[in-house]
Amino acid sequence: xxxxxxxKRVAATQEEELRIRDEGASVxxxxxxxxxxDWDNYSIEEAVRIVEKTGGTVTAISIGDAESDEVLxxxxxxxxxxxxxxxxxxxxxxxGVRSRxxxxxxxxxNIPFDVIFTGVQSEDDQFGCVxxxxxxxxxxxxxxxxxGIDAVEKDHMIxxxxxxxxxxxxxxxxxxxxxxxxxxxxxxxxxxxxxxRKASKVERKVFKAADYAAEAGPGIEVVQWAYPEKKxxxxxxxxxxxxxxxxxxxxxxxxxxxx
Amino acid sequence: MPEQTATRVLTCIQCGKCxxxxxxxxxxxxxxxMLMRKTQFKSNIEESLPWYCTSCGACTIRCPxxxxxxxxxxxxxxxxxxxxxxxxxxxxxxxxxxxxKNPWGRSRNKRADWLRKLDFEVPHVSETESKRLxxxxxxxxxxxxxxxxxxxxxxxxxxxxxxxxxxGEEEACCGNEIRRIGESGLFEELQEENLGTFxxxxxxxxxxxxxxxxxxxxxxxxxxxxxxxxxxxxLAKMVEGGALxxxxxxxxxxxxxxxxFLGKQSGIFDEPRSILKAVPGLELLEFSRARETSLCxxxxxxxxxxxxxxVYQRNAEVRVIxxxxxxxxxxxxxxxxxxxxxxxxxxxxxxxxxELSEILMEVI
Numbered sequence: 359x360x361x362x363x364x365x366k367r368v369a370a371t372q373e374e375e376l377r378i379r380d381e382g383a384s385v386x387x388x389x390x391x392x393x394x395x396d397w398d399n400y401s402i403e404e405a406v407r408i409v410e411k412t413g414g415t416v417t418a419i420s421i422g423d424a425e426s427d428e429v430l431x432x433x434x435x436x437x438x439x440x441x442x443x444x445x446x447x448x449x450x451x452x453x454g455v456r457s458r459x460x461x462x463x464x465x466x467x468n469i470p471f472d473v474i475f476t477g478v479q480s481e482d483d484q485f486g487c488v489x490x491x492x493x494x495x496x497x498x499x500x501x502x503x504x505x506g507i508d509a510v511e512k513d514h515m516i517x518x519x520x521x522x523x524x525x526x527x528x529x530x531x532x533x534x535x536x537x538x539x540x541x542x543x544x545x546x547x548x549x550x551x552x553x554x555r556k557a558s559k560v561e562r563k564v565f566k567a568a569d570y571a572a573e574a575g576p577g578i579e580v581v582q583w584a585y586p587e588k589k590x591x592x593x594x595x596x597x598x599x600x601x602x603x604x605x606x607x608x609x610x611x612x613x614x615x616x617x
Numbered sequence: 618m619p620e621q622t623a624t625r626v627l628t629c630i631q632c633g634k635c636x637x638x639x640x641x642x643x644x645x646x647x648x649x650x651m652l653m654r655k656t657q658f659k660s661n662i663e664e665s666l667p668w669y670c671t672s673c674g675a676c677t678i679r680c681p682x683x684x685x686x687x688x689x690x691x692x693x694x695x696x697x698x699x700x701x702x703x704x705x706x707x708x709x710x711x712x713x714x715x716x717x718k719n720p721w722g723r724s725r726n727k728r729a730d731w732l733r734k735l736d737f738e739v740p741h742v743s744e745t746e747s748k749r750l751x752x753x754x755x756x757x758x759x760x761x762x763x764x765x766x767x768x769x770x771x772x773x774x775x776x777x778x779x780x781x782x783x784x785g786e787e788e789a790c791c792g793n794e795i796r797r798i799g800e801s802g803l804f805e806e807l808q809e810e811n812l813g814t815f816x817x818x819x820x821x822x823x824x825x826x827x828x829x830x831x832x833x834x835x836x837x838x839x840x841x842x843x844x845x846x847x848x849x850x851x852l853a854k855m856v857e858g859g860a861l862x863x864x865x866x867x868x869x870x871x872x873x874x875x876x877x878f879l880g881k882q883s884g885i886f887d888e889p890r891s892i893l894k895a896v897p898g899l900e901l902l903e904f905s906r907a908r909e910t911s912l913c914x915x916x917x918x919x920x921x922x923x924x925x926x927x928v929y930q931r932n933a934e935v936r937v938i939x940x941x942x943x944x945x946x947x948x949x950x951x952x953x954x955x956x957x958x959x960x961x962x963x964x965x966x967x968x969x970x971x972e973l974s975e976i977l978m979e980v981i
Contacts, residue, residue, distance in 0.1 A: 547701030551802025
């Protein structure tokens with residue numbers, strides 16, 4: 359089974375105090391480190407596990423700037439055979455534009471595949487719909503929130519989807535198809551620096567995104583970055599420990615949390 | 618496994634001195650002599666076993682054939698790291714270090730936050746005349762319990778008239794535990810980055826706050842030409858020379874715990890003791906296992922980042938019980954790892970753990 363996995367290099371923002379600059383025109387990421395999108399890490403691991411069992415290849419594809427090569431090297435170190443960079447210095451916020459670019463790229467370059475994996479969402483844009491749109495434009499069956507792949511056959515797969523209320527849905531999906539992989543589907547292996555260095559020796563093919571641009575322009579554009587409105591519900595207690603503890607107990611009693 | 622290590626292992630005579638000094642052998646499934654034997658015969662080694670090692674170095678110090686068992690354990694871990702088969706919490710610590718240059722994944726931009734607690738400015742090392750760097754360490758830069766240590770030491774150095782600077786956000790993890798976890802590639806990256814920074818700013822001397830950092834910077838970064846010392850070495854000289862005086866008094870019985878990387882691995886036993894002895898009112902006690910035979914707290918070698926599978930009495934608890942038997946009121950240590958591991962059982966048993974600088978701040 360040949361699996362294409364889309365992987366994105368994203369800013370690691372969890373621990374950062376992000377600053378909006380130029381009156382909302384952009385976010386200052388100059389001192390923020392980057393990493394692989396968490397969902398894509400699970401997607402690559404799942405794809406590699408499948409080909410380790412059933413044969414075939416994993417191809418990692420990243421749409422982004424030259425630095426995105428980093429996530430391709432990582433994917434190869436995890437077990438992907440190839441890494442393709444669809445290079446663009448522009449950022450495609452619109453998931454529709456992104457999906458059509460992927461469609462054009464796959465079709466123009468005639469890239470063979472049985473299944474396409476995307477992460478459920480990316481940590482930066484969080485639209486969570488590239489997989490769905492891609493399935494639609496390619497005319498393929500699509501499933502979101504995949505939390506388990508129970509069987510892989512030539513013409514179909516049995517997968518599990520995450521539903522509300524703690525339920526799971528087991529479905530049969532025809533191959534070829536597009537799946538959006540949920541984090542937690544597996545435990546991704548550790549990728550050592552030595553492994554990444556070895557992977558660097560595998561040639562990564564670079565394509566120009568401009569050659570596969572969507573016919574229509576973006577339907578979604580970022581107008582302004584903004585901080586969430588401050589609601590002032592947090593109370594900061596300061597002072598000596600016993601005073602602060604006394605204040606805290608008072609508040610907890612007042613709110614009925616502690617009798 | 619590198620040929621040199623494999624050849625060394627073949628010289629093991631199974632005398633058992635390693636196991637005899639190991640803080641894990643005998644009470645956990647870990648048996649360092651057995652690991653050497655299995656390595657000699659290339660037998661299968663259960664994957665969880667290498668992770669019990671605390672990298673205290675007792676086995677390597679005691680080995681009569683220079684097999685360096687603790688280094689062999691690193692090689693065994695290396696294989697697991699290369700295969701990607703490591704405990705999730707260790708994996709997280711490594712990935713965090715790759716991204717944020719510290720095992721907790723805290724923002725690198727906040728690495729110098731401890732400086733805000735000072736009432737004076739500490740210059741960047743490049744702006745100092747001495748080019749003397751205070752190397753802070755990840756735990757002490759981020760952990761709320763240990764952030765007080767760099768603050769204290771900075772105050773003590775200033776009081777004693779020692780000029781020093783910092784790197785702030787430019788400091789990266791020293792890699793001491795990363796190498797011991799078996800991630801040699803990541804260690805090399807950290808080493809390269811730190812050495813590049815030291816060279817860029819012409820660093821001449823490093824005062825390391827953590828014995829773990831001191832070990833890596835002094836012994837594992839190669840011939841850097843930079844003098845690396847632990848802060849207790851500097852303070853001991855200041856006390857001896859009269860530059861640091863203690864007008865207050867600390868009327869307590871204090872037992873000093875030798876951290877493995879400071880004591881048995883670096884031979885720094887007397888400096889912390891001479892500082893404590895200079896504190897008026899302080900009565901210095903010794904553990905039953907002190908100096909070269911000091912019992913490891915089990916915080917090093919990556920053990921800080923994960924729990925081993927078996928349940929057994931922790932060394933930190935053994936240490937606290939011994940401290941209590943000796944009549945100590947306070948356990949003093951000069952290592953953030955030791956402070957963190959000793960504090961929980963000590964609190965349970967009504968004892969206080971203080972990092973050495975915390976005692977000094979009460980008497981200056």
